[in-house]
Amino acid sequence: MAKALQIPKNQSWRMKHKGENYFDMVYEVVKLIPRGRVTSYGAIANYLGLKSGARMVGYAMNASHANPEVPAHRVVNRNGVLTGKHHFENPDLMQKLLEEEGLTIEKDQILDFEKYFWDPSTHLL
DNA sequence: AGGTTGACGATGG
DNA sequence: CCCATCGCCAACC
Numbered sequence: 403m404a405k406a407l408q409i410p411k412n413q414s415w416r417m418k419h420k421g422e423n424y425f426d427m428v429y430e431v432v433k434l435i436p437r438g439r440v441t442s443y444g445a446i447a448n449y450l451g452l453k454s455g456a457r458m459v460g461y462a463m464n465a466s467h468a469n470p471e472v473p474a475h476r477v478v479n480r481n482g483v484l485t486g487k488h489h490f491e492n493p494d495l496m497q498k499l500l501e502e503e504g505l506t507i508e509k510d511q512i513l514d515f516e517k518y519f520w521d522p523s524t525h526l527l
Numbered sequence: 528a529g530g531t532t533g534a535c536g537a538t539g540g
Numbered sequence: 541c542c543c544a545t546c547g548c549c550a551a552c553c
Contacts, residue, residue, distance in 0.1 A: 424549060443535050453547070456535035461549060463534045479535065486534035531553080540544085 424452065428462035429469055431522050435476040438503040439520035440512065442480045449522035456480075464489060475499040482515030 431446050443463070447455025459477070463486060466472045475496045479485045487496040487510065497507045506513040 444537090447535080455547090456537090457533090457547070458535085458549060460534045460536095461551095464532095465551070466534090474534080477534075484534090489534060529553105532551090533549105535547105537547100538545085540542105 424450075424458050425462040425465055428459050429466065429472050431526075432463075432466075432472050432474065432477060434522065434526065435473060435520055438505070438518065440476045440478055440482070440500070440505070440515075440518050441520045441522060442478060442482075444480050445519075445521050445523065446477070449526065478512060478515075482512035482519075484510045484512070 427450055428446060431449060435441055442456075443459040444456040446459045447457075452458050463474055463477055466474045467489070474486065475490070477486065484496050484500075484507065487493050490496050497510070500507060500512070505518055512518065
């Protein structure tokens, strides 16, 4: 079973882990998002302590096509909007994947977003 | 080696 | 409320 990133509490979060870049750190967190739940770029950035991080997370997800193991469809923006849909093979694939996990999407927006929102800072340690 | 280009989000005018 | 700015990584010319 996957476990949360081991984050040294007394060290700067801005430091790269040995040989591990920010992108990889983001992927580790995304892999921990449960099926049927979603989180936001900002929430991941906040968990990782990246100061200007939401953007970093966006960059990371942009490159995540190389990692099939990363459930990229479970990451949306802070308003529950599927901003990354155009980066999937089919623009409708992201919505389809989320609907298969029980979510309802209307106009690229997740209904009851708060209900499905999964905050790594709350659920991981 | 340097410029361009992105799945974001807080802030301030 | 809408719009501009800023933060500052990595892949690809």
